[in-house]
Amino acid sequence: MATMADVARRAGVSVATVSHVLNGTRPVLPPTRQAVLDAVDDLGYTPNTLARSLVTSRTRSIGLAVSAITNPYFTEILQGVEAAALEHGYSLLIADPHDDPAHERKVVQLLHERRVDGLIITPSAAPQALLAYLHRHSVPTVFLDRLIDAPPNTPPGTPPRTPSGTAPVGPPDVHPRFDQVCAENTAPVAQLVTHLAGLGHRRIALVAGLPGLSTTTERIAGHRQGLTAAGLPHDGRLVVHGDSTAEAAERATAALLALPAPPTALVTANNAMTIGALRALRDHGLSVPGDLALCCFDDFAWADLFSPRLTAIAQPSRELGAEAVRVLLDRLADPDRPGRTVRLPCAFVHRSSCGCPDERPAPRPQQPPPPPHRPESARGTAP
DSSP states (O other): OOOHHHHHHHHTSOHHHHHHHHHTOSOOOHHHHHHHHHHHHHHTOOOOHHHHHHHHSOOOEEEEEOSOTTSHHHHHHHHHHHHHHHHTTOEEEEEOOTTOHHHHHHHHHHHHHTTOSEEEEOOOSOOHHHHHHHHHHTOOEEEESSOSSOOTTSOTTOOOOOTTOOOBOSOTTTOTTOEEEEEOOHHHHHHHHHHHHHTTOSOEEEEEOOTTOHHHHHHHHHHHHHHHHTTOOOOGGGEEEOTTSHHHHHHHHHHHHTSSSOOSEEEESSHHHHHHHHHHHHHTTOOTTTTSEEEEESOOTTTTTSSSOOEEEEOOHHHHHHHHHHHHHHHHHOTTSOOBEEEEOOEEEOOSTTSSOOOSOOOOOOOOOOOOOOOGGGSOOOO
16 A cells, blocks of 8 residues: 555655645645646555544544435535535535434534534524533534524625625624624515515515524514515514424415415515415415415525426525635634624526516427428429
8 A cells, every 4th residue: 555655755755745735734836746646646545534633633524514404405505515625625524403402412512523623504593502512612613504693783684795705703702703604684585575565565475484593583674674665564464484394384374375364475485485385375276476476585496497487586505505614614724713704695586476477588489390392303294
């Protein structure tokens, strides 16, 4: 089995240079770097990651605790995390906390005991035990998608941030060294509401997510903000909780339809709840947008295949995952810097479930095939 010394001899460099190339610990001239990589390939050298971790106290691995991995939104986030981790030479260990605070605490401890260098977590609605564990063990952590505390100087509805935009995470005595990466939530929901109001709707309902999550709180705030911007009153009966699942959203939508004055338009706050709302509408014999207009938060692969096609807010799922990795690596490089929150903007995807005309070009009518060509020699002659 080839050793690092063998690679160094083949490349004509020192063992230290080979180490710098393989571990990225110091810049190396491109020709030298290529010579080392060629020697690695020629000799079939495989680094001993266990031995390296004993020397560096780093395993070059990241723990990812993401709830509902079967949700397409989180699946795309996972893909972004994995791609960015591999790009930077990190492996990934994955666990599903199931949005259960006790299970969340357990899986995070198991990941930490595997000696991952840091954690990326989508926290539950009650993460107190999780926070206590992370504080006690000083685990480098990035909270993804859901905030633990909204930064005091960035209230809901602030303009979207770019990946380079940062803000201190507060209050300082809660988690000064934890970083957070999420999408904008408030302004995009307000945009959906004002769009529906512009189409003439006056009773616009919201099927909100699981209480206690920052995404739920911010999207409810966006609903209210949109109503205010449109000059419409806020009716608390038109805000129901679908608990971020299709089943609960189906029940919540049915409750909205049973109101003495049901809504004429509906905003669903995630993709699973959109499915539940559509089931409830189908069971009540209602059509979209003929009987009720529908807009949803979360675009997903099937949204363009529904009839009508779903008007939606698209989150930058993969970029959220990749940004979480970059923020975590920044934390590992500078453990003592203040925590920061990074928000990424969303996109409004205009289709036809809101009641607007379908913007797709109409299919071209099929032309009948031309008659088969008959050669001159095969044509009959007049008598």
